[in-house]
Amino acid sequence: MNDPQRAWAYVAPQPLQTSPTGPLAGLRFSIKDLYGVDGWPLTGSTRAPLPDVAQSVLVSRLLDLGAAAVGKTHLHEVALGITGMNGYGGTTHPTMPERVAGGSSSGAAVSVALGQVGPLQVHFALGTDTGGSIRVPAAWCGVVGYKPTKGHPDWSTQGVLPLSWTCDHTGPLARDVKTVVRVQEALTGQTVTPQVWNGLRVGLWLPDGWTDETVREAVLAFADDLKGRGATVENVPFPEVLDAYSPIVLSEAARVHAEALGLENPEFMPFTLMSLRNGAGLTEAEVQAAFEKRAEYRALLDGIFTAYDLILAPAVPTPPPLIGQEEVEIGEGNIPLRRAVLRITAPFSLLGAPTLAYPTHTPFVGVQLVAPHGQDDWLLGLGLALENFALEQA
Template identity: 40%
Template sequence: MTQIAEAAAAIAAGTVTAESLLEQARERAQRAADLNPIAHVDWDAALADARERDAQARAGGPLGPLHGIPVSIKDLFNVRGMPTRGGTRAPLHELSDREASLVTRLRDAGAVIFAKTNMHEIALGATGENRWTGDVKNPFDPARQAGGSSSGAGVCAATGIGLAGIGSDTGGSVRIPAAFCGVTGFKPTFGAIPLDGALYLSWTCDHAGPLARSVDDCARLFEVMSQRRSSHGTVARAPRLAVPAAWLRGRLQAAVREHFERACATLRGAGAEIVEVATPLLPTATDCYTPIVRAEAAWVHRRALEAGGEGFSDLVLPPLEAGRKLAALDYIDSMKQRDRIRAELDAILAGFDAMLLPSSAALPPLRGQAEVDVEGGRITVREAVLGQTLPFSMCGLPALTLPAGLVADAYGAGTPALPAGLQLVGRFDGDASLLALGRWVEGLVGDAPAPAGF
């Protein structure tokens, strides 16, 4: 069984309590305070909730699949009794006041919703660096980025502050922090999990998804939030995996290349057929993603921008203003190019079980670092990190990142060992099959390292 399944079974059997799991989360949160993962927490209210879950378990009635499990929520989803600030000081005019449906579904399944997690401001960024709330720091090396924008959720999942975190993913914001923090992150098919009660960034790209310690844990959370089954997914034969080799050529950090090739060799040894495929349109993904997200984000925040943009930091105000000034024809051109990229990916995936690639072209950079060295020279951290994930969010395809151990000395002799992630991308609405494949890959190369002290 998984960590969540084992804990839920132990609560039902009376050998573990929801209160004890919450107290463990609180102790871990105190230990990890310098990493800055939590935006808001009310331990007393959470304790009352946990005790209520324990009373329900003692009463012997039917229990939900997440009964007593402590789960944190990214600070752009509304949670009853908690503020939603979205990591910004700007007014959030377009945010509704109702609790997000996905949060209510988690509660109904028995989860103890105990905290809101820190994030990149308004989810417009992939580093976890935030002028207003402070940077969220990587648990393997606090000098490095935790990834974003669901940075606090990644740190909580890695350090045991609860058994799972819920994030959002517009261009990689579940998968990037999961990969950087050494945990599993699942971005389901577009529309699978409802987003009402959330602060949108880009309504045509936004997704919600879980970060946890295993594929099974993510699958359980996905089933609750989407109200879809995933247990019917199977791997009936050795899988066929497509690798976009030409696109990856020159864009990977040397240490990432070596790690990825080792993982591919292991999968081949287990019978997987790994085929290099051409993706001529994939290099254009960033160029069409950026106008779409900036234009839609500027519309979401239009009232705050019309009032002068006060409360947005210098990290996010310029891209918002760029989106505000974007010509309608340029936005439509980007939407049309997205359609072409989606068609290309759909055609490739029709003949494969999934696409396989590194979750990030580089291991976690230093906080404040703007560029990184890769095989082909120097590229921006944004392209090295977000560029590996954004095509699949933009096209709405399910994608999963798996922790595959630590890589030592990636930034020079003596630098800390850092987590590396493998990404699997599936067919539209193929969530169950992708999760099943993820379990197979996890069994061969999966390795969720624990940060020192946790």
């Protein structure tokens, strides 16, 4: 198997298909190795023991709709990270082997970004997103990623190894919005139509100093494109939410992996083990305080959507960093990579708002388009309009 990026955790001898017909017939997909698939291994890209996981409801539905599953993709170990490092060597960028692909859905992004033919050809990939795990690798690999509204009835998390049941989402990555829309329409039975940007009120969330100049210029250029399509764009503030996000995710992740943590040597990578133990050490009062902060942030986000139709934000703070790089240089100086990334993406998984990661004209730099809760089809319609316009101009 030709897999220099180490994107694949398992490739089936034959694609898994339960229906030769249906709205997704002819499409092949990869599955992040957190999803339960009967007869296929599940490692979570870790050497540590994992809880049992049942057959994924979402995978079963996609197969019934005519899609064929090719295999499983690697991820950042148990989805607790944003670079793609794991117990099997880690997944590298699709075109720059010295750089990261982003995580935790690293292999998912690479599997679609490569546009391979033959046995490893896939048209879309299933990922998960707890704090940016679809959107970050989508941005750094130059593809599209969609994180649905939390609890979307057609994007089930049943049969997926959790990281944080409060923040976990399932969702797809693809090379274009059109493919994401085809999957969405098949699952929901509803038609997604291109939407008009003219007259839309867009709140630009681009905190001063949170990105490098390359990303800042790419986001501002994207905002100018939206203005050219008739939207109004105004700066909007929103705070860092990691004081709520981190305690919630780490405490829940520690409960998921409690059995492994009870072993003398559970074989997690050092950072994963430290993070899980930190989560296990949080008090009930600390976690409750985090949920109270989350409620405050949700009220702030709801308030923004009374004044604006949509939020535009960067999806990453810099272009793809080097493998092993632990800090990034951004406007406010050198800060830890994990914090630089998560404070941009975590708000919208913590608060469950539907978000589309969309490429910019700057290679491997993406933006986030964030809509009010439940406005998934409208959001995808906006992305479809952007894509159609770009194709017309090409």
